[in-house]
Amino acid sequence: MVLIGSHPILGFAVYFYSLGATVILAARKMDQLKSTAKEIELLGGKCDVMQLNIRDANQALEAVNQIVAKHGKLNGLVNNAGGQFHSPASKMTPNGFATVVDLNLMGTFYLCKAAFDGYMGEHGGTIVNIVADCRNGFPGMVHTGAARAGIINMTKTLAIEWGPYNGIRINCVAPGMTISSGMKNYPEKVLDGFIANGWMNPSGRFGTESEMAASVVFLLSPAASYITGVNLPVDGGYSLSRSDAKGPEAMYNPKGSLMRPYIGWPSDEKAAIQEVDAPTGIVKLFEKYKALAVNGINRDSKL
Numbered sequence: 001m002v003l004i005g006s007h008p009i010l011g012f013a014v015y016f017y018s019l020g021a022t023v024i025l026a027a028r029k030m031d032q033l034k035s036t037a038k039e040i041e042l043l044g045g046k047c048d049v050m051q052l053n054i055r056d057a058n059q060a061l062e063a064v065n066q067i068v069a070k071h072g073k074l075n076g077l078v079n080n081a082g083g084q085f086h087s088p089a090s091k092m093t094p095n096g097f098a099t100v101v102d103l104n105l106m107g108t109f110y111l112c113k114a115a116f117d118g119y120m121g122e123h124g125g126t127i128v129n130i131v132a133d134c135r136n137g138f139p140g141m142v143h144t145g146a147a148r149a150g151i152i153n154m155t156k157t158l159a160i161e162w163g164p165y166n167g168i169r170i171n172c173v174a175p176g177m178t179i180s181s182g183m184k185n186y187p188e189k190v191l192d193g194f195i196a197n198g199w200m201n202p203s204g205r206f207g208t209e210s211e212m213a214a215s216v217v218f219l220l221s222p223a224a225s226y227i228t229g230v231n232l233p234v235d236g237g238y239s240l241s242r243s244d245a246k247g248p249e250a251m252y253n254p255k256g257s258l259m260r261p262y263i264g265w266p267s268d269e270k271a272a273i274q275e276v277d278a279p280t281g282i283v284k285l286f287e288k289y290k291a292l293a294v295n296g297i298n299r300d301s302k303l
């Protein structure tokens with residue numbers, strides 16, 4: 001039984017069916033949740049949906065209580081809901097800052113605490129918190145940088161407090177720039193700039209939802225049973241360098257990537273991500289990735 005806060009952006013709900021888990025999708029818009037649930041069921045997976053605003057601590061606990069009452073357990077939690085807006089710090093209002101901290105940091109804490117109080121404190125479980133790359137500063141997004149850094153530190157504390165006595169493992173995944181519906185929140189012009197030459201990471205490309213999903217599933221699974229309190233960057237190496245680098249990073253291959261994208265796991269066509277709801281440039285990019293994921297990549301391939 002795995003609760004995913006948000007509709008399965010970063011596409012991972014489809015993967016849980018192969019582990020035999022029942023997936024509960026929770027977010028504010030029921031339409032999106034229902035259509036994703038249908039897809040999962042068509043694949044043979046078990047799925048339930050519920051409406052949830054993670055910014056409300058009472059709703060979070062109520063959601064966990066409902067799941068435990070209906071299904072008898074809650075083994076996993078993925079805190080995937082999140083987001084922000086772009087603004088220089090000098091122009092940001094206190095309420096703008098607080099809103100993003102409220103969504104990302106407070107929302108994640110509410111769900112962790114609800115899972116602990118409602119089930120995992122007594123029975124154990126595994127939690128994965130989705131964050132973002134905030135190893136260095138996060139210009140233009142001071143609120144989310146602060147909130148995600150808060151989640152990473154909170155995760156370390158909870159790993160220490162909740163591991164020894166409650167059997168809970170808790171980790172973070174920090175996606176790099178990923179092809180997903182979240183890209184609709186950013187100006188196409190900016191995204192086109194990233195596509196043209198802006199990824200600046202050793203992989204030379206965006207990440208895919210499947211690449212994020214596989215990492216989350218790994219951390220939730222018994223295969224990661226000795227890992228707790230870590231933040232796993234899944235970013236093609238982006239966090240290794242300065243985000244605005246133009247100097248030595250010229251070593252990054254400007255023509256594209258030599259790292260084959262991964263869009264499905266296990267190697268079951270049905271479980272591969274087939275399409276993405278994103279701006280045109282990103283959708284076109286994904287179509288190229290699909291071909292490269294299937295046919296392989298070589299020195300003449302261009303993304």
Ligand SMILES: CCCCCCCCCCC/C=C/C(=O)SCCNC(=O)CCNC(=O)[C@H](O)C(C)(C)COP(=O)(O)OP(=O)(O)OC[C@H]1O[C@@H](n2cnc3c(N)ncnc32)[C@H](O)[C@@H]1OP(=O)(O)O
Pocket residue numbers: 082083084085086087093094095096097099100103132140177182183185186187190
């Ligand atoms: C131009 C350059 C762009 C660079 C883009 C770079 C892209 C890099 C991508 C980095 C990698 C990360 C990717 C992702 O995270 S993908 C996920 C994407 N999804 C989202 O980001 C969701 C975005 N939005 C939201 O979730 C909500 O809008 C949000 C929670 C942010 C706010 O929701 P809410 O309804 O609660 O907010 P209010 O309207 O009530 O406003 C509250 C206060 O916040 C201020 N605000 C809100 N939006 C903006 C804005 N766009 N610009 C400035 N200020 C904003 C608002 O004014 C309120 O404050 P005040 O009361 O003081 O006015």
Ligand SMILES: NC(=O)C1=CN([C@@H]2O[C@H](COP(=O)(O)OP(=O)(O)OC[C@H]3O[C@@H](n4cnc5c(N)ncnc54)[C@H](OP(=O)(O)O)[C@@H]3O)[C@@H](O)[C@H]2O)C=CC1
Pocket residue numbers: 005006007008009010026027028029030032052053054055080081082083084103130131132133174175176177178179180181182183185
């Ligand atoms: N895509 C990328 O490049 C990156 C993404 N990330 C992070 O990964 C996560 C997933 O990203 P992505 O799929 O791209 O984002 P999307 O914007 O597509 O998805 C955000 C999800 O969060 C849900 N959500 C937002 N607010 C709430 C709320 N108050 N309560 C419950 N659910 C909520 C939304 O559903 P609804 O509106 O129905 O509530 C939606 O399902 C996010 O935390 C994002 O910040 C981090 C780094 C890079």
